Amino acid sequence: MRNRKSLRLIVTLMLLALLAAGCGNGNNNNGQAQGTAGASPNAEQPAEDVTLTFWHHYSTASAEEKTLKEVLIPKFEAEHPNIRVNAVSFPWDQLHQKLQIGASAGELPDVARLDIIWVPELQANDMLVALDEKFDDFAEVSKELLAGPLSTAVIGAHTYALPLNTNTKVLFWNEKMFKEAGLNQAPATMDEFFAALPKLKDKFPQSWGFGEPALRGWNVLPWLWSNGGDVLSPDNTTAQGYLNGAASVEIATKLQQAFSQGLITGFKPGDTPVTEGHAKDVYGMMAEGPWAFAQFTDQFKEFKPMAASFPAGKGGSVQVLGGEDIGILSKEHPEESWEFVKFMVSEAAEVEMGKVGQIPVNLKAMEHPDIKAISYFAPFLEQLTTSKARPPVSAWPQIDDVLNDAFMQIFLQKADVQKTLDGAAQQIDDLLNA
Template identity: 20%
Template sequence: MRSLTRRAVLRALGVAGATAAVAGCAPTIGTARMPQVAGTYDGPPVTLRFWNGLTGGDGPVMRTLIEEFTAAHPNVRIDMYALPWPDFYQKFPAAVVSGLAPDLALMHNFQVATSAARNVIMPVDEVLGAVGLAEADYLPVVWGSGVYRGQRWSLPLDMWPDSLFYNRRVLEKAGLDPDAPPVDRAGYEAALDTLASSGVRGHWLPAIDPQGVGRGFDSLLWQLGGTHYDDAGRSATWAGPEGVEALAWQQSLVRQGWSPNDVSGSDANVAFKNDQNAFLWGGPGALINDLGQVESLDWDVSPLPRIGTQRAAFSGSHQFVVARQQSFDADRLAAVVTFLGWILENSLGWASAGPVPARLPVLQSPELQDLPAQAHVAQGVEHIRFYPLVPGIAEVQTTILYPAVGDALLSLGDPRAALETAAAQASFLLTENAEKYGEA
């Protein structure tokens, strides 16, 4: 399938002009309705098409789960098509509009509102009972993450909060307790000072990787009591005192000599594996499996330290969606619901990919303790934060805020000026997005 530009996707959706409101002008396929289905499919053999962006170490884990599901449900086959996330988000809307939509897909929580506004996924309120989901089984922030314009559009599979990965051997060599990672600002800065006195820069800040360093800024902003946007999602608010303090604290890691300047996330990762630094801030989906492959590495993980006045950590979530079809087949949809119910109930198996289960009965099960790193990450999930449910919000974060944070860390320039410039740019894009997605 050829790649489509964003403008071409908008045209394909039947929108007049690049800035027309996709959500407000649904294409012809928007009239399709899902039939009522039961929770277990027992009909003739059916093959489902499942799209996602699981091209790393998480892909084989999902394929193994699919094999287990098929063994228990031999009449349902699932063809999984994984492609890099940027390609997925480009091709998925085009496939829906062209009538080549998969039956279901997995996407990030911060893309759900955008997909709903584009009218390329279906509301799933009516299948909650058949899938077997209940609000009490999820943290409020997670349960609410799939609700947009009063309807539910996605089903949460997992959570992957940024956490504190620490090198036990480096801490012990510096005279620090390897079993007691710092939990607050005073303890964290004291540990970095102690490490520096032993010749170790304890926290390598990946300033040239906007995604990683930007998520650290997110966590700090929330910890300091700040917000990214106003309640309407029309204006960026990160340039307030809390944002300035968050960025200034990140700069202090370099100014104090606790982090080298001009390093990447891979630099920090390699240094950690070679006992050259002590701390990494990052998500469990990437780091647990990566670090676990280094047999000689002595490491563990805990929730992020509280640098501000309250605990908070950026988190993402993989969420299942049902793709909009030109027409729905009851058998296929029943098979989709059967698979979703099974995998969400058995999401402990997915935890081996790194993220922790979103469903609380699974998260709190004794079996999770057999995965020590994931169990330690789970200790911080009550304090996770998600991006707000605003269409196009991921674009604002990744193309405006995160590069601004990275540039300010590389230059060590005025944090207020950097954030104010980015906020002005973001507010313009937020207004444009509101018009485009029918939010104005």
């Protein structure tokens, strides 16, 4: 009898435990595993001790995240003893997904590092705090920052983020391969670029003249722009006559021919990763950002990277403007979040991040001797003078998919360039009018 009673007690306890487990709330934050502190983003904190959650995509492979966690956050926390920062790292694409889903699930960070192309989309979903409206010292802070990158966060009458760093791509050329192929310098024009490709192939039949890691807007826009083409009209209302215009079709056709002759690749499954391949003499040239220097320094110490401006066509040497903004999503701790944002765009923080390859946007940081001493910034700073931002439309992520599919068809399926771009322009117009 006693045994039976104990048995019933055990079973009842098990049931209770099961129910408790089943009814457990879903407040767990998936990103906690990588965080520097354990608090939930929405956890109730006493007013004098606030924990901010900061989602970012600083590279964990290079020194960027290390600088954030070991230099910047401890410095901020020392200056603001009542604020702790829980920095959570994600890969770039996952951060975008987390932000999109987090809005729906009610699990957003207080502050996030945002690719400049996400800002219009997040603002359209009412996720970002209008900084100029909310904070009195906004003008004072923003005047310390470069106007071009700052404009990436201006939508309508308000500014929804501050620029954190800027970047663009330049042409990297493999000096050893060029010399052996009888070429002395990087191609300055599109004509020189297309002339150099077969020479590199002749000397290195197992290699390619140029590596392009993907076929999204980030990759194809510089080709279109530099040849005088575009994806959208200047007012961003249509792709008709631009993506399928003569200049765009002409450069897409040239690139298609180069691909079919085995002169360019890098975007197919099975291709050698482009930056690694450039250092290993697989790709004679590539267009990449300043982070490539960090990768060469870390992984290919013997390789001597050479950078030059992107080849100029009829439209000039026009690269795509990249970079990150920092925005506030916090409904609970906007004031503390603003303190962190101001710290991250301050001269001291920008100089520290500059040392690990992030081109600063703080005017004083740009003049700092430590930044001036970084020689590989020079070609990027020159290229930035002609770089253009991707169109600030909220449908850009979907337009990116359309571009990728269209150019994949052009290259891999040898699709008719004009017809494919006509179809893509129509799809983009549908997205713009949705």
